[in-house]
Amino acid sequence: MPHVPQIRIPATYMRGGTSKGVFFRLEDLPERARVPGEARDRLLMRVIGSPDPYAKQIDGMGGATSSTSKTVIVSRSSQADHDVDYLFGQVSIDSEFVDWSGNCGNLSSAVGSFAVAAGMIDAERIPENGIVTVRIWQANIRKTIIAHVPITHGEVQETGDFELDGVTFPAAEVEIEFLDPADEGEGGGSMFPTGNLIDNLEVPGVGTLKATMINAGIPTIFVNAEDIGYSGAEMQEAINGDPAALKRFETIRAHGAVRMGLFKHVDEALKRQHTPKVAFVAPPVDYVSSSGKQVLASEVDLLVRAMSMGKLHHAMMGTAAVAIGTAAAIPGTLVNLASGGSERTSVRFGHPSGTLRVGAEATRKGGEWSVTKAIMSRSARVLMEGWVRVPADSF
CATH class of the missing domain: 3.10.310.10 (Diaminopimelate Epimerase; Chain A, domain 1)
Structure with a gap:
């Protein structure tokens, strides 16, 4: 043949x-x-x-x-x-x-x-x-x-x-600038699609979680690590080796996606894992990165772990880093509160592989927050x- x-x-x-x-x-x-x-x-x-x-x-x-x-x-x-x-x-x-x-x-x-x-x-x-x-x-x-x-x-x-x-x-x-990174994805409207810096997100089987849902870099749902039973210093195996945890994060992501207006139904969100992202934040603690390097609490402003395509990311997605930098620059978000609650134009956060610094320029006008750009270095x-x-x- x-x-x-x-x-x-x-x-x-x-x-x-x-x-x-x-x-x-x-x-x-x-x-x-x-x-x-x-x-x-x-x-x-x-x-x-x-x-x-x-x-x-x-x-x-x-x-x-x-x-x-x-x-x-x-x-x-x-x-x-x-x-x-x-x-x-x-x-x-x-x-x-x-x-x-x-x-x-x-x-x-x-x-x-x-x-x-x-x-x-x-x-x-x-x-x-x-x-x-x-x-x-x-x-x-x-x-x-x-x-x-x-x-x-x-x-x-x-x-x-x-x-x-x-x-x-x-x-x-290679320095990269993301200009006017807010209002990404399909949700449209404000940087904060619900109009709130923090929402009570009801997730069946999980509970009601405090959540910051932001469209910047990529639509992202931030929750507190403590609220879902974590310290924020977890490595990949702690999450990716736990089927129940993965299912729980997908459930949070899907219900947050509907709340953000990205989808009309939870089933739609479950079929598309790239957006939105879900991440959990915590104040700094000492931990050992996946490479064996010690990360000291004094070296970072907060800890962040993020899910990508249904798994805990080994470091941090660049678009999620933009969301982190933007949310950190806005007083009152969960990200900002985890980093100490002060006004800032940059933040260094700990992730499973080490640390990353990202800057963002956020301003408030007429009650609405906007961000002109986010900056980070990559190679x-x-x-x-x-x-x-x-x-x-x-x-």
Whole structure:
């Protein structure tokens, strides 16, 4: 019988922050996958190796975690005053689904570097040595991201001495700014969709929890660690090895999603795990990170643990870090209260892999809070470039 050949598609495998993903130029995709729809989704799922009932993604580029089951499509921008359009697809591991509802803050740090290396930035703007500013249109959430990409000898500098907890080796620092990051996702309206800094969230089977629900970076539901039986210093195995805990977090997330107006019914939220996120916060305590490094209470303002695609994240999602920085800057939120309750323009928080600092500029006018930008430093590096191959009949 005849065998279906494999086709090859130009691609770059990159690390951005604490995530990894397969990057494509839009023009390099097969024609029927250059537009949103079933063909694109099926192609990306096959590249990553999903859906995989074994949850290993052995037959693809994915790494069987939410941090490594990611795809990015970049093109020259269709928006005024922007350089490139960036589209992010979170590929489900064990189900047939690509979630386009949100951004990946970690991979955002790699988009500028990819754009420069791919020739999408005019050569005259790239210094021999220095920084090139890349204005990125995040097409999923229709927001602007500015990446400050280091350049050495006319090329992207990837090596350096910047250390990022959750990433083993040092690299070059990439500063990224998320402009006007509030009001992300599908909820619309205010940064605080319920109109409150803290709500009483009723969750069947769990109880009534104090919750801060915010649209900034990515829609996020914050609860107090103590209220759900945790210290805030938990490692991945404490949560991910407990099926009852995972189910409880999904229940909290689903009911919070409905309360935020992201979905009409809980069942809808349970089918889409990328948004919103759910995180729990606590005042600082000493703990040992997953790498064995001691994190002292005196080194951080608060502790945060966050769930991503149904599992506790090994570090912190970049978009959730934006939500943390924004909420910390607004007096009265659970995040702000856990960090001491004072006014602040930046916060350093402890996560399972170590610590992270994020800044945010929040203002209040007419009773409404707004945030002009959130800033953090990440790093990015090309891991492999060339082609990915998929069976021709897979999409």
